[in-house]
Amino acid sequence: MDKTIFVNLPVADLASSTAFYESIGFVKNDKFSNELASGMIWTDTIHVMLLTHEFWKTFTDKQIPDASEVAQVLLCLGLESRAAVDAMVERAAAIPGGRADPTPTQDMGFMYGRSFEDPDGHIWEISWMDPEAMGNGPGELAEAQH
Structure with missing residues (x-):
């Protein structure tokens, strides 16, 4: 497995x-x-x-937090393009209980991300990263941010 x-x-x-x-x-x-x-x-x-x-x-036995009030995790999924990120967030927002962009949009050129909440308030970040930038490793990515 x-x-x-x-x-x-x-x-x-x-x-x-x-x-x-x-x-x-x-x-x-x-x-x-x-x-x-x-x-x-x-x-x-x-x-x-x-x-x-x-x-x-x-x-x-731990209490279930109200995810619409507190955030314990931010879950992230990577997609194949900026357009796919936008499409998924817009699709989520169009569903009853879904909400677009509870966290700030991130646009660094080589990396793009948006987010949505599900009906319980769980936050999903949806991101795209330029495949060339991913191949350069974290050092070059950090330099590209500045």
Whole structure:
């Protein structure tokens, strides 16, 4: 098995959240979905598990933060172009409960990013980076910012 990430997110309304994620391009994995959770696939190695609050509480005793009020993580997905970034953010904002640009747009020429919130307030940053700039490594990227 390749190295894989499963991001687990508590959601207030599983059906609405599942529909939101499907609308922005995730695919529901019925093998890992039921009335308590929806397994959502972004790529072969990136998965998001949407968990009802009740199911989430079986994994931890910690309180579920209200993501519309506090941010614990910023999740980021890379896309193939600036246009794809804009399209995904606009698609998310058009869905009930979605909101565009809760964080500032980043445009550094070689790197471009925007963000959206899902219906529960989880922030997703969507970014594009020039493939040539990525090949130059972090040192040259830092220099390009100045």
